[in-house]
Amino acid sequence: MIGQMLAQHRLAFSLVAARMRRAPLALLMMIAVIGVTLSLPAMLYVALENLQRLAGGFQTAPQISLFLAMSAPEDQIKEIDARLDKHAGITTHRFVSRDEAWQKMQQSTGLAEITGGLEQNPLPDAYVIETKTGDPAAIERLQQEMQQWPGVEHAQLDAVWIKRLHGLLELGNKLVLVIAGLLGFALLIITGNSIRLQIATQREEIELSRLIGATDRFIRRPFLYAGTLYGIGGGLSALLILVGAVWLFNESVTELARLYASDFRLLMPTADVSLALVGGSALLGWIGSYVAVNRALADIERY
Amino acid sequence: MIKFDRVGKLYPGGYEALKNLSFEIEKGELVFVTGHSGAGKSTLLKLIAALERPTAGTVLIGNQNVSKLRRAAVPFLRRKFGLVFQDHKLLYDRTVFDNVALPLHINGVVGHEAGKRIRAALDKVGLLSREKAMPITLSGGEQQRLAIARAVVSRPAILIADEPTANLDETYASEIMKLFHSFHQVGVTVLIATHDAHGSMEFGGRTLHLAQGELR
Numbered sequence: 001m002i003g004q005m006l007a008q009h010r011l012a013f014s015l016v017a018a019r020m021r022r023a024p025l026a027l028l029m030m031i032a033v034i035g036v037t038l039s040l041p042a043m044l045y046v047a048l049e050n051l052q053r054l055a056g057g058f059q060t061a062p063q064i065s066l067f068l069a070m071s072a073p074e075d076q077i078k079e080i081d082a083r084l085d086k087h088a089g090i091t092t093h094r095f096v097s098r099d100e101a102w103q104k105m106q107q108s109t110g111l112a113e114i115t116g117g118l119e120q121n122p123l124p125d126a127y128v129i130e131t132k133t134g135d136p137a138a139i140e141r142l143q144q145e146m147q148q149w150p151g152v153e154h155a156q157l158d159a160v161w162i163k164r165l166h167g168l169l170e171l172g173n174k175l176v177l178v179i180a181g182l183l184g185f186a187l188l189i190i191t192g193n194s195i196r197l198q199i200a201t202q203r204e205e206i207e208l209s210r211l212i213g214a215t216d217r218f219i220r221r222p223f224l225y226a227g228t229l230y231g232i233g234g235g236l237s238a239l240l241i242l243v244g245a246v247w248l249f250n251e252s253v254t255e256l257a258r259l260y261a262s263d264f265r266l267l268m269p270t271a272d273v274s275l276a277l278v279g280g281s282a283l284l285g286w287i288g289s290y291v292a293v294n295r296a297l298a299d300i301e302r303y
Numbered sequence: 304m305i306k307f308d309r310v311g312k313l314y315p316g317g318y319e320a321l322k323n324l325s326f327e328i329e330k331g332e333l334v335f336v337t338g339h340s341g342a343g344k345s346t347l348l349k350l351i352a353a354l355e356r357p358t359a360g361t362v363l364i365g366n367q368n369v370s371k372l373r374r375a376a377v378p379f380l381r382r383k384f385g386l387v388f389q390d391h392k393l394l395y396d397r398t399v400f401d402n403v404a405l406p407l408h409i410n411g412v413v414g415h416e417a418g419k420r421i422r423a424a425l426d427k428v429g430l431l432s433r434e435k436a437m438p439i440t441l442s443g444g445e446q447q448r449l450a451i452a453r454a455v456v457s458r459p460a461i462l463i464a465d466e467p468t469a470n471l472d473e474t475y476a477s478e479i480m481k482l483f484h485s486f487h488q489v490g491v492t493v494l495i496a497t498h499d500a501h502g503s504m505e506f507g508g509r510t511l512h513l514a515q516g517e518l519r
Contacts, residue, residue: 208394
């Protein structure tokens with residue numbers, strides 16, 4: 001029973017393979033169309049992934065850094081501390097003494113050379129403050145307020161731009177979803193249409209098969225194979241385009257990153273992403289041809 | 304084996320092809336369906352082979368009521384029949400061998416076993432040496448024999464032929480008739496529609512004569 005089922009599938013597969021061998025150009029064109037269509041959202045996705053990785057390297061929690069004046073006397077610092085304690089718009093505040101900051105700076109890689117050249121600690125005392133609100137405008141008002149306090153040299157917004165970047169990335173993610181959805185729909189139509197044309201050339205065979213006892217499943221099978229193979233081929237070619245693009249971009253990205261003393265480079269699509277790309281493409285091909293065959297069968301059916 | 308009980312077939316548009324038809328065909332019988340063109344011969348064969356459903360009465364094949372058959376069960380009923388169509392319905396994009404292979408593939412017979420049966424069927428109709436030929440290169444009589452090989456390759460219990468000798472000259476026609484007779488002799492139920500009543504006489508068998516959709 002299982003042997004017979006396998007044999008049936010092998011039969012359908014070899015039938016499709018023979019048809020494709022007879023029209024290699026049509027096959028190549030289908031695969032190219034699917035590959036190019038899919039590579040667009042895939043490239044966007046990989047670009048976003050990499051940007052997110054880059055943004056994830058930054059701290060996101062602290063929002064205002066309060067640098068005190070070097071000359072600020074002890075009681076002024078105490079006053080600031082008291083104000084921060086009472087302030088309604090603040091969740092936490094942490095005092096970072098100039099010595100502590102200096103030590104950290106000396107330990108951090110890449111900065112040791114700079115600190116080594118300095119005779120004395122140039123850093124001021126500082127407070128790191130987390131605000132209650134995440135709203136950039138409210139944080140900016142807080143920053144302006146603190147800037148006015150005596151003893152404060154500079155109040156700096158730290159992470160707002162990162163928040164904005166995250167917001168943008170979020171937007172980008174949604175954009176990728178929408179584009180992938182739309183192009184996926186286009187692919188359904190493309191494969192469906194190609195299968196519909198194949199059905200038209202094989203209409204006699206389908207009609208005859210129906211008359212002598214073929215089930216719908218039997219008639220559908222080779223077309224589903226064709227659609228799925230288109231999908232797999234298209235997905236693989238999209239992957240190839242993607243890898244090629246990342247490789248090409250990396251030439252420039254690493255060069256640029258070196259100028260900023262970073263070893264950042266674009267990562268190739270992961271195994272998960274590759275599998276999802278090829279698998280999703282295969283699924284789209286299958287669905288597209290399933291719909292096309294069922295519509296054709298409904299047309300032919302008279303019994 | 305085949306039982307018609309007050310069967311009628313009314314086509315959309317009001318054309319009544321068959322009226323109140325009742326008859327029975329036993330297993331292993333040889334039956335000729337005769338009558339002028341338009342008398343309902345093809346419709347009768349289509350009702351038997353479950354290619355169309357009756358609009359009145361019941362058609363029983365074995366013990367199955369064709370009019371009440373679920374759509375999904377229809378293909379399996381159709382596999383009981385070997386059909387020779389009036390217009391052959393050969394597939395001209397593939398070889399003689401592949402034409403005969405189709406019913407076997409539909410029945411799930413593939414590979415070596417299929418090859419054996421295909422060659423046996425081709426041998427039976429005298430086309431074994433032409434297995435790699437394309438159907439378009441065959442003569443009219445050879446194409447008809449190819450259609451017969453395709454009809455019998457899956458060893459159906461009932462063989463149905465619609466005007467199998469219509470476009471053949473007399474020598475070819477009698478060859479074809481002998482072929483059908485030989486299937487009848489090995490126990491296959493054979494139904495042949497023909498407008499040419501005298502050709503059927505020499506082989507014995509029963510005649511169902513149709514006129515204006517009724518048995519006469």
